Amino acid sequence: MSQKFFYHRRTLAARLTKLITQVAVGSAAASGVFLTAPRRTGKSTFAREDLRPALEEAGAIVLYADLWKDPTTEPGAVIVETVREAIGRDEKLMSRLAIAPGLEAVSVGRLKFNVNKIGIGKEIGLTKAFEALSDEVKKLIVLIIDETQQAITTDEGVAALFALKAARDELNSSKHYGLRIVCIGSNQNKLAMLRNSSDEAFFGAPMVQLPLLDKDFVDWYCKWLDLPNNLDPSDVFQLFQESGYRPEIISAAADGIRLDPTDDPKAILVRFAELVRAQVAALNANLKMVIHSLTPIQSAVIRVMGAKGESFAPYESSTMELYAKATESTGVAPSEPIIEVEDVQLALMALLEKKLVWKTSRGVYTIEEQIVVDMLRDDGLLESLA
Ligand SMILES: Nc1ncnc2c1ncn2[C@@H]1O[C@H](COP(=O)(O)OP(=O)(O)O)[C@@H](O)[C@H]1O
Ligand SMILES: [Mg+2]
Known part of the structure; x- marks a missing residue:
């Protein structure tokens, strides 16, 4: 997507990039960093549009796995697939793996390595796969796992986390170029479950609250929305807060106004406020009904x-x-x-x-x-x- 569709938070991305990349080996942040903020407040957008480019600019290779992208795919499989894709993209690495000793090479014409050989309990486990990638690219690897809490809902997901722990410890040794794991999730209790127990893979990793989108975002958004009659960004910010800092609620209200234009700026604000509040109320009413039945x-x-x-x-x-x-x-x-x-x-x-x-x-x-x-x-x- 073109840049104008996103409000960028570059300072925040730079700060987090530092936290993620510049850690002494053996410190808690080397075991991973947790980023949390409520649902629909811009975590994934920030990870993809700001954090990833900032990490890449700092010289890292970034892998992004969204455990919620497809609810029918098991979370452990999503993690493995992300690693396969990263290796599959690297032609040189693929041919090196194909002729690696001990691996059955398929040598019909061009050598081609089958990425399906990578996986937990497969010929090439995650540690070996990450080692190969690390030695090929000679850069720090950052794996961002979005909706990480889903990994602990299945045995395969838990196995993948343990495999990642081993890979991380190996890559963070002096022999390779390092691996950092960034875990994103909206529910702190769930993320804490991943982190707090000592046999889990992320013991001691810092939990960072991702700041909510602020007034500057709303100013930018009001300009970008280009409503038929200018709304005062301060009023919109107030409603943005009421909406729980969720841009989609503001967007939907803006759509509602476009469908029903009026020239009176006062009337438009009243209508805008109604539309925002109606959505919040509808979300809550739905949940209340489920609870009451x-x-x-x-x-x-x-x-x-x-x-x-x-x-x-x-x-x-x-x-x-x-x-x-x-x-x-x-x-x-x-x-x-x-x-x-x-x-x-x-x-x-x-x-x-x-x-x-x-x-x-x-x-x-x-x-x-x-x-x-x-x-x-x-x-x-x-x-x-x-
Ligand atoms: N920085 C931003 N600029 C523009 N729109 C944003 C921004 N952050 C979030 N949004 C919008 O808000 C909605 C929710 O964002 P998302 O990143 O999916 O939230 P989360 O991952 O926290 O659930 C999306 O429709 C997205 O386009
Ligand atoms: Mg998300």
């Missing part, structure tokens, strides 16, 4: 999960008591007065299906989005359940 046990489980946060343990006896307390407090007793472990299992499955809850491949649960916790708290539904 839960069965008493499902509701009890999600409320206890919300109140407990990170320490939620679904089947502990103290948790089972809290479910009972939660169903009593709403006055809607379940048809079976005693809540059994199987009831909780079924409720968790239903909550997963409704996308209110998220689960790692190891069976750790958390609420999908912070806004759900906020709604439950605002409705007083988390009281005395911790």
Whole structure:
């Protein structure tokens, strides 16, 4: 896309490039950097349009894997595919790999290496693949993984992270040119799960809050939107904040105004504000409806999960008591007065299906989005359940 479609954050990109590239071997940042900001606030755009070019300008090779690009592809496979693509693009490396000793060479006419030989448990594991790439390009490699939390929802994804950990440690040794892994995600609790446990691949990696798009962005955007009647960027910024700093809500409101033009600048602002607020309200109303149509046990489980946060343990006896307390407090007793472990299992499955809850491949649960916790708290539904 042409440059004018994006507002660039070059200073931020330069600052992060420094953090990512200039680390002493063995420091925590060498194990990876985590970037987080709420959904739809510009993380992926920043990674692709600003961070990637800045890293490349600093002399690194950048690989970008979006674990959400295609929901039917398993996250571990997306990571492997990204490495295959990077190697496949390098003709010299491909022919070197094809004649490497110990590898069966296909020598019909031109030598051609089959990238499908790269993978976890394949002839060429990720470490070997990264070593080959590193030695060929003789540059620092940065792997950006967008929506990284998805990797810990499957066994293959977890295996890929472990393979990356080994590759990273090898490439960061004096024999090669270094590998940094940048993990992007919108939910800090989920990213923290990747980072905090010592057997996970990213122990100790710094968590950086990506700043939200600011007033300068809104000024730029107002110019670019080219509305029929100029809106004051200060008013638009106020509404941008109300929208949760999500450019798409502002864009949709602008489209609404173009469809329904008026010459009166006051009327246009009123209409613009209505359109922004209506979208925010519709998003929330949808979620509220899903929450309000839960069965008493499902509701009890999600409320206890919300109140407990990170320490939620679904089947502990103290948790089972809290479910009972939660169903009593709403006055809607379940048809079976005693809540059994199987009831909780079924409720968790239903909550997963409704996308209110998220689960790692190891069976750790958390609420999908912070806004759900906020709604439950605002409705007083988390009281005395911790
Ligand atoms: N810097 C920017 N300039 C212009 N539009 C942006 C910018 N950042 C985000 N957007 C727009 O906002 C929307 C959400 O951005 P995205 O990067 O997908 O968010 P996230 O990855 O945080 O969910 C997209 O439609 C994108 O085009
Ligand atoms: Mg994104």
